[in-house]
Amino acid sequence: MTYTSEHPPVPSAEELRARIPGWGADLDPADRPSVPKLRPEDTGAHWDFPERQPETKPRERSIEHAFLTPVFGTSTPLRGLSGRIRRHAYERYSEARAAHWLLLLLGDRVDAWESNARSFATRRPDNPITETGVHAELTYHGLRSRIHDTRADRAHQWMDPIIVAGPWLVAGAIGLGVIRAVLRHGR
Structure with a gap:
């Protein structure tokens, strides 16, 4: 079947059933063993949209999304220069842009440097x-x-x-x- 700029021909269910053995075996819900599990009333959820986690500090969010997900991580809050770089990546660039991800990588590197510098202020530096x-x-x-000769990193060992x-x-x-x-x- 060749594909052109037009939509390719879509075979009917009967043609597919005749050509592919077992095609459409799960179309009838009575034949599907998972149907009782798929019913929404059996999930036990008491909400249509989950309760939102309170946002105590401003969080980074993609410009493509109207709001944060209902639950989000707070294990590593943004701080210092690395936090400013990450915030800038989220405020200015779409997730589809390379600049967004390159700024996030730069933020990670700067965070590593900041952590090394902070370790010198402790009693047990790195x-x-x-x-x-x-x-x-x-x-x-x-x-x-x-x-x-079997090492994969020989090219960049220097x-x-x-x-x-x-x-x-x-x-x-x-x-x-x-x-x-x-x-x-x-x-």
Whole structure:
């Protein structure tokens, strides 16, 4: 059957039944075992539309939707620069646009950087050696496993140290520069 710009021919139910064995076996509700389960009066729901969860703080919502879903997550409220980036993605761009999703990805990266920076204000800051896998690379045959031909990530292995250690080195250089500036002003 070739498809043209016109609607393709639709065969009748009798033609389909003659051509395909068993076609239309579930058209009669008496033959369907799931029919009693599909009846809406048997669901036990006491509402047509569920009660809305109260929105205590403004939530991000797509510009395509008139309102939030009746129940929504509040586990990670938006905060800081990453929250502003995410809010901008939802307020300005449709979900069908790449800019929307790229801004959300940028917001995730900025949130990771903010979390790393916040960890230095705690009594137990992040440990980049153990949390980035560098310790495992040195102790569990990491170098030997990296040179095998069967690894899927061989093409970008040269970037791993830059991506993992780069932000820590930049942050350390900035911190060292700030300490030197403070010490010079103290003299």
